[in-house]
Amino acid sequence: MRLIKKVINKIKEGMLQEMWEETKWMYKYAKKYKFAILFYIILGVIGTGMGLGGSVASKYLIDAVTGVDKKNIGYIVVIIIGLAILNVVINAVSSRITAKINVKVNNEIQKEVYDKIMTTDWLSMTKFHSGDLLNRLNSDVGTVSNSVLGWVPSLIKKLAQFLGALAIILYYDPTMALLALLSAPVMLIFSKMLMTKMRFYNKRTREVSSDMMAFNEESFQNIQSIKSFDLVRIFSRKLVDIQNKYKDVYMDYNKFSIYTSSFMSLVGMGVSYSCFGWGVYRLWSGAITYGTMTLFLQLSGSLTSTFSALVGLVPSAISATTSAGRLMAFFDLPYEEQIDDENVKILEKSSLDKGLSIELDNIMYNYDENKVVFENADVKANPGEIVALVGPSGEGKTTMVRLFLGLINSRKGKAVVRDATGVECKISANTRRFFAYVPQGNTIFSGTIRDNMKMVKEDANDEDIIEALKAACAYDFVKQLPDGLDSKVGERGGGISEGQAQRLSIARALLRKSPILLLDEATSALDVYTEREVLRNIIDMGYARTCIVTTHRPSVLSMCDRVYKIDKGSVSEIGSVEVERLIKDF
Template identity: 70%
Template sequence: MEFIKKVIRKIKDGMLQEMFEETKWMYTYAKKYKFQIFFYIILGIMTTVMGLASSVGSKYLIDAVTGQDKGNIALIAIFIVAMGLFSIGINAVTTMISARINIRVNNEIQAEVYDKILVADWISMKEFHSGDLLNRLNGDVNTVASSILSWIPSLITRSVQFVGILAIILYYDPTMAVIALASAPVMLIVSKTLMKKMRDYNKRMRQVSSEVMSFNEESFQNIQSVKAFDLVEFFSNRLRNVQQNYKDVFLDYNKFSVYTSSFMSVVGMFVAYACFGWGVYRLWTGHITFGTMTLFVQLSGQLSSSFKSLVSLVPSAISATTSAGRIMEFFKIKNESKLEEEKVKSIQNNTQGKGLSVELDDVEFSYDATKTVFKNANVVANPGEIVALVGPSGEGKTTMVRLLLGLINAKDGQAIIKDINGVRCKISSATRRFFAYVPQGNTIFSGTIADNMRMVKPDATDAEIVEALKAACAYDFVKKLPDNINSKVGERGGGFSEGQAQRISIARALLRQSPILLLDEATSALDVATEREVLRNIMNMGYARTCIVTTHRPSVLTMCDRVYRIDSGVVCDIGEEEVEQLVRDF
């Protein structure tokens, strides 16, 4: 009882507790495939039993050949061959089963992690680099998926093999079994130290692997800037520094693995020599036959190998639980807040096409306690209006857009949308369905122009797509392309200028026909005449729309119904004279 209590205390302590929780999480996926895994285990046990039977058969075959035992040589030989063929067949079946389960589990975990990333709290997810996300989504998920199928079945089948071999050796010579188990106490003594070091190394390897992937992913995303600033050599040298860090950690881990493996090999070698020596002595003294000697040589090696295989499950378990822990970090992040969902549904059903107002009442927001982005902010935007947000860079225009999209939430005050019936609803991720958004920069995906457009409206007709492109002043260049709206687009809008990519993005937002349109510096790459034409087209599409734009260029401010300046944490409505002054100063 004291021993059991000690084991429980160990499990509850630190690393083992973490591994226990991570293993429980992995089990939630394993139990979904319990019947397939059970069948896989049965096949593994059958293969093990056939291997042991074949070894015993070889003993009787040799004894029959040497005349030390009477037996049907042909029958024994057929039995051995049959066991071998059955084993090959079962291995083929288990390989196919494992492939099926592995890909299913991998896809299931990957999809759940991907979905979690998409709905997780936006600020919390900003702590992860996109390269690290990719590494966890692919590398860590693959490690976990492989282990869910292989670890428990391997533990059971190898345990069966170990017990089976030990039982056979005990039957023929108990002393040989004791010698063969000599390495077990050594492994138990060093296991605690090995487990801690292995887990530390696994965590370090995962981290540096993410660093390499993050660097590559980020540099490829910004390859145009790398070339433009003539930074090819600089980034090439940075890659080598990142690689050197990875190399140092990898070689350190490799050295530890080599030392550990060499130590265990030496222990195993002495055990194997001791077993062989004992077998030779027993054969010399006439206590065993040549067949039994052959069986001992086979089984002693297999017993040592089986025990070593059981021990080798520890590193794979540590690797799997380490990866599981990295994946579980996502599931600990809270989801985006969805507020007043019933009101959101009511507004959606009762006010389609009739427009929505946006109101911010004494709203305060700060990313942390050190700096308030804005305080006591009051903003109103109604259907049929263009409302502008202006101000110096970094003072809160984009933060305001994030607040409207429900990516972040007000620390104080109220941010609401209001329908024509006066129904008010708090802004959150649930109200995002009422918004169409065109952000800064290039947001075009690879595929065709039509593919990009239909992301927001899958059932859109070609005519609807063309109409939206015309409204965004994009169809003039699209119609000149070889395949019109079905022309291919490269990654991040490759093949188009920034202005063309911006107009396609605007067209995509217009196709959605959302009651509120957010343009975050979305016309910055357009000339003034095109910018004004696009805004006029947007408001003349015959759809009740509230348009909110952030801009550094005051050229369109004269078209706006209201202009709000965000500066030094203050949001204020500026009058016509100030707007005219901004236009003159531009």
């Protein structure tokens, strides 16, 4: 009892407790496949039993051939062949079950992790590099899903094989069984150090692997800038640095693996030779037959190799739990704030005809304690209006847009969307459905132009798409493409110009027909004439839309109903005189 309590206390402490929690998390995904997994385990145990039965049958066959017992040779041969064929069938069925469960568990975990990443609080997710997210979503998910059938079921099968072989040897020769178990205490003691070291190396390897993927992903995303600044050699050297870092971690791990495997091989070799020597002595003294000697050699080797395999499951268990821990880290992060469900439903109906207003009242926001982005900010925009946010770069225009979209939450003050009857909702992820957003930069996805457009409105027909393209001054160049709407564009709008990609992004936002349109420097790649024409088209679309634009360029300010200036932490509405001065100074 004291030993059992000691083991339980160890599990509750430190690394073992952490691994236990990670294991429970992994196997919650296996619950719905428990009958298939149970069937898989049963098949494995049956296969193990047949393998042991084949060894026993071989003993009797050798005894029969050597003249000890010449009866039933044909019967024994049939049994051996039958067991071998059945074992092939069982292995084939087990492989099929393995593939089926692995792919299902992999897809389920991957989808849950993906959904969690996409619905987690935006600021929390900015702490992860996209390359690291990809590594976790693919490599770590794959490791966990493979372990569902590669760890616990394997443990059960190996234990069955170990105990079965031990029972047979005990039946024929207890001394041989004792010799075959000599490696067990050494292996158990050795496994404790193995677990600690393996966990450390697994974490380091995954971290460096994430660094490698992050570097590659970021390089490919910015390949144009790297080429333009003639930075290829510099980035190539950076890659070599990361590769060397990975090489150092890998070689340390390899050295550790060589030491441990060599040590375990020596222990196993010593046990095997002891068993062999004892078997030779027993055969020489006439105590056993050649068939029994062959059986001993097979089973003693099986005992040693099976016990080594059981110890060898430790690295795979650590690898799986390490990956599980990296995935569990996402589930500790807060979800995006979603509130005012009932009022959101009311606004969904009321906004169709009369649109929505957006209002920030006495808002304060800071990313950290040292820098307040803005304080006591008041911003208001109503249906049918174009409201501009201007100010120097880096002073908070994009932060204001993130507040509108519920990506971040104000530290104090009131931020709401409101319908014509006065029903209002606090801005959160829940109110994002009321917005169409065109961010800075190129946001076109790979695929056809039609695919990109229908992304925001799946039931849109060609007439709807063309109307939006015309409003964004994009249809003229789209209709000239060889395949029109079905023309393909590459990742981040590859194959078209920045200005064309920007107009497509605006058209996509207009197609959504949301009551509030946010344009965050969305016309920066357009000439002044096209920029003004796009805004005029937005006004003339006959739709109750609130339009908010952020811009460095004051060329469109004369078209705006209100202009707010963000500068040095303050947000203030500026009058026509200052607007004229901004236009003139530009």
